[in-house]
Amino acid sequence: MSAIPAKTEDGKIRCDACPVLCYIRDGATGACDRYANVAGELMRVDPHILLGKTVAEGQAVVPFGGAAQDWDGNLLHAGNTFVTAIGAGTTYPDYKPAPFIVAAEVEGVDMVTVVTEGIFSYCGVKIKIDTDRHLGPEQATVRAQGEAVGHVTTGEYGSQMLSLGGVHHLTGGSKKEGRVTCDTLLDLCNMKPVELTIDGGSTVIVEAGKAPIVNGQAEERMRVGCGSATIGMFAKQWQGKVDEVVVVDDHITGVLSEHQAGKLLGIPDTGIKMRGRKSTPGRYFQVAEPGTGWGGTDISDPLSILMPFDPKVAKAGTTMLMVSTTGEHAGYYVLNEALQPVETEMPQALKDSVARIQENCEPALSTVLFMGGAGGSLRAGVTENPVRLTQSVKNALTYVTCGGAPAYIWPGGGITLMVDVTLLPQNAFGYVPTPALVAPIEFTMRLDDYAKLGGHMDHVRRFDALEGDGLKRQQVSRHRDSPWPLNFHARKERKH
Numbered sequence: 001m002s003a004i005p006a007k008t009e010d011g012k013i014r015c016d017a018c019p020v021l022c023y024i025r026d027g028a029t030g031a032c033d034r035y036a037n038v039a040g041e042l043m044r045v046d047p048h049i050l051l052g053k054t055v056a057e058g059q060a061v062v063p064f065g066g067a068a069q070d071w072d073g074n075l076l077h078a079g080n081t082f083v084t085a086i087g088a089g090t091t092y093p094d095y096k097p098a099p100f101i102v103a104a105e106v107e108g109v110d111m112v113t114v115v116t117e118g119i120f121s122y123c124g125v126k127i128k129i130d131t132d133r134h135l136g137p138e139q140a141t142v143r144a145q146g147e148a149v150g151h152v153t154t155g156e157y158g159s160q161m162l163s164l165g166g167v168h169h170l171t172g173g174s175k176k177e178g179r180v181t182c183d184t185l186l187d188l189c190n191m192k193p194v195e196l197t198i199d200g201g202s203t204v205i206v207e208a209g210k211a212p213i214v215n216g217q218a219e220e221r222m223r224v225g226c227g228s229a230t231i232g233m234f235a236k237q238w239q240g241k242v243d244e245v246v247v248v249d250d251h252i253t254g255v256l257s258e259h260q261a262g263k264l265l266g267i268p269d270t271g272i273k274m275r276g277r278k279s280t281p282g283r284y285f286q287v288a289e290p291g292t293g294w295g296g297t298d299i300s301d302p303l304s305i306l307m308p309f310d311p312k313v314a315k316a317g318t319t320m321l322m323v324s325t326t327g328e329h330a331g332y333y334v335l336n337e338a339l340q341p342v343e344t345e346m347p348q349a350l351k352d353s354v355a356r357i358q359e360n361c362e363p364a365l366s367t368v369l370f371m372g373g374a375g376g377s378l379r380a381g382v383t384e385n386p387v388r389l390t391q392s393v394k395n396a397l398t399y400v401t402c403g404g405a406p407a408y409i410w411p412g413g414g415i416t417l418m419v420d421v422t423l424l425p426q427n428a429f430g431y432v433p434t435p436a437l438v439a440p441i442e443f444t445m446r447l448d449d450y451a452k453l454g455g456h457m458d459h460v461r462r463f464d465a466l467e468g469d470g471l472k473r474q475q476v477s478r479h480r481d482s483p484w485p486l487n488f489h490a491r492k493e494r495k496h
Contacts, residue, residue, distance in 0.1 A: 101456060
């Protein structure tokens with residue numbers, strides 16, 4: 001098959017950075033907005049990003065673009081500057097070496113970092129939403145702009161979990177589903193707010209590093225623990241101030257007088273009777289249906305989870321605090337002569353205990369983890385024998401980062417990675433309309449290890465050679481919560 005010409009008679013040039021193979025006229029960009037025809041030359045639109053080791057005071061998320069400083073051509077010491085893949089370009093088609101294979105001496109050790117912007121068709125995001133509210137049933141479809149983009153997965157302690165994207169949503173459905181899925185993933189990875197609707201559940205606005213907004217209400221805190229754990233933590237603080245405490249929770253509702261913590265403190269029985277399924281003493285399941293009310297249930301009246309008190313045990317005048325796992329909802333009750341709880345003004349000591357619950361609840365956040373599989377083009381850009389890169393990563397000889405941020409590598413076959421998007425510079429992710437996400441990925445190792453795995457040694461360039469290649473670069477500071485990538489060599493030295 002004959003090769004597609006790089007230029008046409010009308011001055012358009014072919015971009016081969018992804019499988020779309022756009023023809024771009026002078027002054028225009030390709031479909032991905034990442035490459036442009038500048039006076040007949042194919043140019044990467046965004047600058048190539050270098051990370052500086054120094055973190056500015058109070059800095060959390062590092063931007064680039066207008067807020068970053070253009071590189072002045074004066075390279076810092078190699079050990080204090082990390083060459084990221086952001087703005088570096090891709091390895092497509094697969095046989096091409098990575099755009100930058102940069103070697104430098106770091107504290108007496110020859111290191112190399114191989115960088116590329118990977119085209120990820122097999123990718124998605126895992127979202128952790130800190131909320132006590134029920135977002136939707138497990139396996140329920142999650143939609144963006146009406147299109148299915150993922151599903152609800154198993155809930156975790158104090159958080160609801162979503163799994164979005166993946167190759168089946170990107171390529172296995174309609175063209176619109178793939179486009180919307182790609183747009184949704186791109187916005188989430190670039191820390192932009194996205195509205196999601198869950199079949200049979202809630203509408204939630206998710207933005208990485210920000211509080212989730214559920215059905216129009218911003219979450220303030222995640223729960224201190226389940227109802228039983230809350231009883232265990234605060235039982236002693238309630239002793240002598242109230243006769244009974246019920247911590248309402250969709251999962252495990254706690255009852256002070258029956259709970260082991262109450263028994264050990266000598267708190268007497270109150271004759272309370274609970275709806276739901278009793279698990280162990282003082283711990284109840286399924287007291288109500290899941291919802292957005294008290295403790296993640298569907299109730300607005302906490303007394304609805306109580307049955308009549310046992311007249312053989314209960315006494316008029318018994319006091320009771322009912323509270324949710326976040327302290328957002330609370331009520332104080334006193335049993336009347338008919339042994340019915342009557343809501344009464346809460347004593348200050350109990351108001352203080354509710355405030356203590358709230359104090360112990362961490363701020364609610366939305367966490368977005370990019371997840372992708374590094375396949376053929378990425379590995380072939382590092383070595384002519386791709387399996388050796390996989391083995392090197394598994395043997396901890398090669399350190400994997402995304403835009404300088406540490407990546408978690410899943411055990412098992414392949415290079416399946418996850419990274420917290422808030423640790424990358426903003427707008428570090430791109431897309432191609434195949435559809436797929438474009439994400440930066442870097443492989444850092446000792447130079448001699450790179451040679452052993454069959455790396456593209458004839459494409460290695462020294463760090464100081466970047467000064468004269470004419471590319472637009474910008475320097476940003478690393479995220480204060482990220483380890484410095486080049487410290488990897490010190491860890492390797494200790495193991496050797």
